[in-house]
Amino acid sequence: MFAAALQSELLVHYSRVETVACDDFATWDNPVAWWPELRSAVLDPISHGRRAHYRAITWADGTPSPGKQRSFPQPDVLILEGVSSARRRFAHHLTVAVWVEWGDDAARLEAAVTRDGEQTREPLMVWQSFEHGWFPIDGTRQRCDLHTGGRSPGN
Numbered sequence: 001m002f003a004a005a006l007q008s009e010l011l012v013h014y015s016r017v018e019t020v021a022c023d024d025f026a027t028w029d030n031p032v033a034w035w036p037e038l039r040s041a042v043l044d045p046i047s048h049g050r051r052a053h054y055r056a057i058t059w060a061d062g063t064p065s066p067g068k069q070r071s072f073p074q075p076d077v078l079i080l081e082g083v084s085s086a087r088r089r090f091a092h093h094l095t096v097a098v099w100v101e102w103g104d105d106a107a108r109l110e111a112a113v114t115r116d117g118e119q120t121r122e123p124l125m126v127w128q129s130f131e132h133g134w135f136p137i138d139g140t141r142q143r144c145d146l147h148t149g150g151r152s153p154g155n
Contacts, residue, residue, distance in 0.1 A: 002100045002148070003081035014076035022082025024056035027064040028123045031130055032084045043093075046074040062120035083131060088138050099144035 025034040041054035058067030086097035
C-alpha cells in the first residue's frame with residue numbers, strides 16, 4: 001500500500017522511518033476520538049527525542065482487540081497512515097499530507113470485506129457513512145497537499 005511504498009522510498013535517504021497506522025488506535029466504536037492516545041504515546045514522546053510506546057489494536061477477523069506493544073526511538077521521518085491522519089486539529093504539525101483514493105464506496109467495501117471477512121460488512125458500511133460526514137466537516141481532502149490513486153485495500 002501507499003504508506004509501505006513511501007517508507008521504502010524514504011529509507012533510501014533516511015536511516016529511521018516509522019509508520020504508525022490509525023488502525024493501531026481506532027475501533028468500530030471509536031473511529032476518530034482516539035487521537036489523544038496517539039499524541040501522548042507517540043507524537044509527544046518523539047517530538048522530545050524519547051521513544052514511542054503503545055499497544056496497537058489488532059483486527060483479527062474484523063474485531064478490534066488489544067494487540068502487540070510497539071516501541072521505537074525518535075525516527076528521522078514518521079508516517080501517519082490512515083483516514084484521519086490529516087485531521088484539521090493536527091494538520092499544522094504535518095510536513096506533507098497525502099490523500100490516497102481508490103475506487104468508489106462499493107468497490108472499497110467489497111475489497112475490505114474480501115480482505116477481512118463477511119462479518120465486517122455491516123460495521124464497514126457504518127464506518128463509510130461516518131466518513132461521509134467526517135471528511136466534509138473536517139475538510140480533510142481539500143487540505144491535503146497531494147492527491148493520488150492507490151491500489152485496492154489489502155494489495
